[in-house]
Amino acid sequence: MRRKQGLLIVCDGLGDRPIERLNGDTPLEHATTPNLDRLVSRGMVGNVYPYKPGVRVGTDVGHLLILGYDTETYYYGRGPIEAASAGIDLQPGDVAFRGNFATVDGDGRIIDRRAGRITEGTDELASALNGMTLDGGVVVLAKELTSHRLAVVFRGAGLSASVRDTDPGATSEGNPWQDPLPLDATPEAVRTAKLVREFSIKAFSILSNHPVNLERKKQGSLPANCILLRGPGMMGSLPKLCERFPLKPACVAGDKTILGITRMAGFDTFTDPRFTGEADTTVQGKLEKALQLLHAGYDWVLVHVKAFDLAGHDDKPEGKVEIIERLDEAMGFLLKEIDLSRCYVGFTADHSTPCEVGDHSGDPVPTCIAGVDVRKDGVERTGERFFRSGSLQNLSARDIFMIQMDLMGRTEKYGA
Numbered sequence: 001m002r003r004k005q006g007l008l009i010v011c012d013g014l015g016d017r018p019i020e021r022l023n024g025d026t027p028l029e030h031a032t033t034p035n036l037d038r039l040v041s042r043g044m045v046g047n048v049y050p051y052k053p054g055v056r057v058g059t060d061v062g063h064l065l066i067l068g069y070d071t072e073t074y075y076y077g078r079g080p081i082e083a084a085s086a087g088i089d090l091q092p093g094d095v096a097f098r099g100n101f102a103t104v105d106g107d108g109r110i111i112d113r114r115a116g117r118i119t120e121g122t123d124e125l126a127s128a129l130n131g132m133t134l135d136g137g138v139v140v141l142a143k144e145l146t147s148h149r150l151a152v153v154f155r156g157a158g159l160s161a162s163v164r165d166t167d168p169g170a171t172s173e174g175n176p177w178q179d180p181l182p183l184d185a186t187p188e189a190v191r192t193a194k195l196v197r198e199f200s201i202k203a204f205s206i207l208s209n210h211p212v213n214l215e216r217k218k219q220g221s222l223p224a225n226c227i228l229l230r231g232p233g234m235m236g237s238l239p240k241l242c243e244r245f246p247l248k249p250a251c252v253a254g255d256k257t258i259l260g261i262t263r264m265a266g267f268d269t270f271t272d273p274r275f276t277g278e279a280d281t282t283v284q285g286k287l288e289k290a291l292q293l294l295h296a297g298y299d300w301v302l303v304h305v306k307a308f309d310l311a312g313h314d315d316k317p318e319g320k321v322e323i324i325e326r327l328d329e330a331m332g333f334l335l336k337e338i339d340l341s342r343c344y345v346g347f348t349a350d351h352s353t354p355c356e357v358g359d360h361s362g363d364p365v366p367t368c369i370a371g372v373d374v375r376k377d378g379v380e381r382t383g384e385r386f387f388r389s390g391s392l393q394n395l396s397a398r399d400i401f402m403i404q405m406d407l408m409g410r411t412e413k414y415g416a
Helices: 034-041 059-066 078-085 122-129 187-208 211-218 256-264 283-295 307-313 317-337 397-407
Strands: 005-011 013-015 043-048 095-104 110-112 139-144 149-155 226-233 249-252 268-270 300-305 343-348 365-370
Touching: 005 059, 005 283, 005 317, 005 397, 013 307, 013 365, 034 043, 034 317, 034 343, 034 365, 043 343, 043 397, 059 256, 059 397, 078 095, 078 149, 078 226, 078 256, 122 139, 122 149, 122 187, 122 211, 149 187, 149 226, 187 226, 249 256, 249 283, 256 268, 283 300, 283 317, 307 317, 343 397, 365 397
Parallel strands: 005 300, 005 343, 249 268, 249 300
Antiparallel strands: 043 365, 095 110, 095 149, 095 226, 139 149, 343 365
């Protein structure tokens, strides 16, 4: 088969539900999207389940599925992914967590799970925790990630990942952080739960008196005085994408978690100070970089944009509309520069983040694959409602991955 290239834009948290103040539209339906409409008219579309109907997935699982992995085999928890994203090389026996810098009161009640979406000083705060020693000589490794996120690793003997998160989850402000109970009766799980509790108390003491937080309080900002932990896991192997398919892949992103996941999968990764994991990211800059990589010989380029998800979590449908329209403007540039007879262009999402839910949902995500020789659906408008008449229905993210690989000529025949 003649091999072609592919460009996939992952619009993190893009999917939504009808919103009354948008006249019953979703943000994608409500936005003005002439260039996305042009792309959609040249392809096949649908609402695709990241994993299974009604099953909510995290960003980590959602992206592994987009990359074609069987997450029932190759998912070891969010923690190891965050450790890789932070450049921490896990050793056998390490337990890794995803952490949030958060704000709590003196009784441990959560005021803000993201410490006001702190973006500055997190390197100093993480450094103050790095090297902490816990009972029995267990050492803590801590490294900042994007915005309010950080990776935390416990290194020592006799540990387990079977402990409950201290993070009670989204929309939990006003509740206390969760007690880290063991999830099984093994001595390792019981011990690790006690160590998590010890770490949480020590971290609160260190962070409460840290100069970064004293200055934040002086400026009227929320102090990042607590670390909420979730997604514990231990090291596991992940086969590289190029070992599964004849493919040279690249990823363009600003979010460190996505850069970490794709590096684990064998992607060459590219970022830039302008490529942030926030709403101020340059969408066109990411697409310009993707075009450069395609011209440089990469076969499949993944472009990640996080801002849709942030607007969903913060219940800002107008903000979601705004970033969609910025994507549409960048798509106008892309469609002038790319040859759809040689490169398939598509977009999808790792999950839906409906604004009025404020968290990930089990809804399907709007998805498109366009190219000159794609079997076109005849859909002319972009949006969840319009995509219901497309051909990519009742499929999963792994199905979409395989369709892309087949179109690009990267699959082997099944059978003789």
